Amino acid sequence: MNAASHIHATARHTTHYLSAGDPGATPIIFVHGWPELSISWRHQLPVFGGLGFHAVAPDMRGYGRSSVYSRHEDYAVEHAVADLIELLDHLGAEKAVFVGHDWGAPVVWSMAQQHPERTLGVAALCVPYMPDGFAPETLIPLVDRAVYPEDQFPAGQWEYMLFYRENFAAACAGFDQNPRGFVKLAFRAGAPGGEGQPAGTAFVRANGGWFGGASIPDVPRDGSVLTAEDEEAYAESLSRNGFFGPDSWYMNGPANMAHAARAPGKRLAMPALFLHGAYDYVCATVGTRLPDPMRANCADLTEAVVRSGHWMAQEKPREVNAALAKWLAAKLPELWPA
Template sequence: MATLTHHEVAYASDKKIHYLAAGPVDGPLIFFIHGWPATGITWKPQLDAFAAVGFRAIAPDMPGYGSSTARHVADDYCQEALVEGMMALLADTGRKAAVWVGHDWGSGVTSSVAIQHPETVKALVSICVPYSTIELGWDGFLPLVNRETYPADQYEFGQWDYMKHYEESFEKAVEWFDSDVVGFCKAITTKPASRPERYAPVMMSTVRKNGWLNGLPKPPSVEMTGPSLLADDVYESFAKDMQKTGLWGGSAYYLHHKRNAEYNGSRERKLKQPALFIHATWDLVCDTKSSRLVEPMREACSNLTEVTPDAAHFVQFEKPREVNAALFRFLVQELPSEWPGSLDSEYTKTKSDS
């Protein structure tokens, strides 16, 4: 197991980002950016694996989570503010560019980084949420809903109904999660006992009508769910982090669709750098298998690789070895200069080579 070190970078005069780092400080740089809900420690299988082969692997607690600034200030969680934090994080490493890996809202953030600061992206890896979608506001993903499953007259917002719930009733939406943070953390990281029906509408499509989990008064208690997909020590750290902050900050990422569209919408989105998209077969909310959600990424990326582990939304929790293998193979094949030990890598050149 890699030794994880804790770091903190201050930015914007009154904010901070806490991050975990592993591997040699001069190794090729790779960032792992989590989504909702997670913290940096949930990337531990990736931090261990990449540090072991010589990468400098970094996973921040994103704003709103863990030991990073987690104020109840909605403006902290628009994409513009989040990208500012990511640029401070990159600057703290002393590097000018990195491989960026994002999951869920983390993919939205890494996509925004690629749009706003393409020179900082050596390769882009998006997990479950494709590039050129959620970071563009409602118009970036709502038109791509599978309307055979979600007829517009019955499901105006498709499986994304819960996002509208945040916009209309934010405090009420967050109150439900915060009524049992530990129970929610356990439930969200537990593998379902069975796979859902592939093309049936999901519960997230009726949240405004029925409430979370079809109207449960609070999240399931820890006794009601099976073992977490996370290792015991990682789950305990994650749950403790989430108890500290609650879900307010992390959920406030959903409040800025219009603002995010204005920030990213007019920018060039064609991406020449190598890109990898990791689908998840059983992710029925971020549905990339029966909907057109991945099409904008396919159109925007000139060098795109796609893989599909047989897993649900938290694919990096459920199938960490498969995810790591996909990442390794992608980098070896598409970006060999960023692979430790490559003869073309700046990290292996001796002084006499320079």
């Protein structure tokens, strides 16, 4: 089953999305993060479409063939949630299951927090629920100071987020110099060797940039994560749109916190699933305090560990698909087609 390409345009926003399965079935909406695309879910769409759901993956704002904006504030999570509401209305569905990864996770958690009446269930890969909003201000207090001493790494592994705030133009320029090179460098499988060591993101401010002012190193594509076709799709999109939009997602911490403060409640009642990346050392959730706010604010939480790095859905698609299907069958059996 191949995923079909669609465009939905309103007066406020245009969304390009991929879909597989019966358009009249229950939607499962897959939300990508930085610096990805709807194709990040290429291994999930045909599987869940084939299981009888309407599997949908949009290009998020600033990416692919969806709208690109020129102001930082247009990339606050609140606007991405509004995009999903418009998409859900367009699909003709009252409710959906939402699945998010990386920056897509704060979006689907916010969807569940702000619009529980439209959320059947919520699942996140790598990034746990932050009920007070996804921002450095909510993440830094949970840093593992055994790995990140405060005098050396004031913001822990989140130092890179502060670099965006302090040197946004330089951060963008570092990626825009060679988007294809960055795609090959970034999309790599995880490995167990980094446990207990500071993540590379912790050194970005101290080094004066992601690459310390140097060129992006030329490395071979990791074929266990991307095919040549995947590399081309990512590189073409990021070259065409640039990194201003993707990087601007990091510029809205206070706005994201204010949005969370306006939610009708912080405790999520619907079924929730969280997949830990065992070898994700930035979103390090195994044996750390980072998932604690999620555990305290989800009434029906299921957790599983996937032995992968950050790009979980692309690196370990069978394990991710199995975990999602098992959770859906256990927690939302009424959604499965007869």
